[in-house]
Amino acid sequence: MLSDDLRQTLFDLGQQQLLAHVDQLETSARDRLATQLSTIDWQQVRAMRSLARTDDPSAALSVDAAWLAAARTPAGPRLRSGGPSPAGKLTPADATLRGESLLASGGAGAILVAGGQASRLRCDGPKGIYRVGPVSNASLFELLLGRVRETGGRYGHPVPLAIMTSSATDGPTRDYLKEHNYFGLSAEQVLFFQQADLPALAMGSLDLLLDAPSHVAVAPDGHGGLLSALVAAGGLEWFADRGVEHVASFQVDNPLALPLHPEFLGYHLLADAEFSTQVVEKQEPAERVGVVAEHNGQHRVIEYSDLSDERASAVDPDGRLHLRAGSIAVHAFTLGFLQRAAAEPNSLPLHLARKAVPCLDATGTLHRPAEPNAFKFERFIFDLMPFAERVLTVEIDAAEGFAPLKNPPGAAADAPEHVQEAMIAQARRRCEEAGIDVAEEIAVELGPAIFDADDVRAAAGGRVVTTPRVLTLPARPAS
Ligand code: UTP
Secondary structure (H helix, E strand, O other): OOOHHHHHHHHHOOOHHHHOOHHHOOHHHHHHHHHHHHHOOHHHHHHHHHHHHHOOOOOOOOOOHHHHHHOEOOOOOEOOOEEOOOOOOEOHHHHHHHHHHHHHHOOEEEEEEOOOOOOOOOOOOOHHHOEOOOOOOOEHHHHHHHHHHHHHHHHOOOOOEEEEEOOOOHHHHHHHHHHOHHHHOOHHHEEEEEOOEEEOEEOOOOOEOEEEOOEEOEEEOOOOHHHHHHHHOOHHHHHHHOOOOEEEEEEOOOOOOOOOOHHHHHHHHHOOOOEEEEEEEOOOOOOOOOEEEEEOOEEEEEOHHHOOHHHHHOEOOOOOEOOOEEEEEEEEEEHHHHHHHHHOOOOOOOEEEEEOOOEEOOOOOEEOOOOOOEEEEEOOHHHHHHHOOOEEEEEOOHHHHOOOOOOOOOOOOOOHHHHHHHHHHHHHHHHHHOOOEEOOOOOEEEOOOOOOHHHHHHHHOOOEEOOOEEEOOOOOOOO
16 A cells, blocks of 8 residues: 555655556555555655756765875785785785684684676576586586585584575575575574665656556665674574674675685784785786775775776886775675674765666666666675774785676676686686696596595596596595
């Protein structure tokens, strides 16, 4: 039922177009629309409209120009080679030992971020069910959950995993993972939580849009939606009840992600960081990647769209980009920090992006625009950085930990074939390091239980690999 209050709110905001088809709707559809409209935070819609009115993508960025001009690339260790860090000189061996003991004590948990709409990939269903394993044909979920499972097995303690879904991915994700027995994780080890949606606003009028006669066009509220959704689902207590003190978050579209790498977790612990984040070196000024920057002890991620050409292309005396710490969205947080950040009002501002959003026209016909026609609003989890007491960046080699799947087959970058090439190249490198010859042009893939050269040798079962293979070890029993 559409309440009088709701009708009045729509009237006050000039949004009666949302009721344009209501008289033709059956009762159940009308109720669905009423329910959706009643869950929209209209106060927030007012704020979104003011933000959109500025028509300035950087409006959400509260960094002043002086900060940006003085900002530099933060010093931090490099995975597998140590280096400077706020905690002094750290060796990879020290860090690895610390990370391993965290994993063995059950103090580490993980959050898989899987609520995106995958609009560029245009896949049928959630991105996580997309099959990308070059030899195994495994889905992203199978690859990523397999690694979480095997990490638990290797260190003798299951890793609790919270999976963030959205209205765009929730049902099919739950069904798919249940059908596949959570790829060997126990059901008690997995928590699903759903992020919120935000309505899209038409460019120009800033009106809300319908994408069906009984449905307002909405989109998930960005990976930053993680914080409030996790809190609302009782996720912080869920982790704490399982003994978790540090959580690593990673995204569903990066099958090489290393959130639970012991050395990464170890640097995070040794630096006593509240927020650690993996970065890869940005090579070209035009790369569309956000960069972690630091000034006066404060860290932030600056989106590529917020960097002037001049600032983006500034170089250091050694010829490397001055701001080069490319953010890859693999983070580690203390649970205490997430708890504190959740209580901080406005810690995650809205950012706006121009997108092509399917919508009904005045006659009720659905249009799928090729060009952006609307503003979408998102929160970014990295905006929490300035609230952290200590932030650590850990540089990783992109070839080892970053192969994002964004675009459909045939695209110039971040397409399935590029991800597969990266996975094969990594497996070939691991074989070479372990003294195993792989015949030319032969695709090899690392199974989720392969962690080191001994594992590679045991899985290869000989000195040469001549046929396409997934290098696997028998699954470790769940502990
Ligand atoms: P992207 O911003 O690349 O979005 O998200 P996407 O959904 O994968 O693809 P496009 O932009 O629609 O083509 C990076 C990661 O963040 C997650 C995605 O699932 C992906 O793992 N994400 C993004 C969310 O979980 N929620 C969101 O609201 C946005």
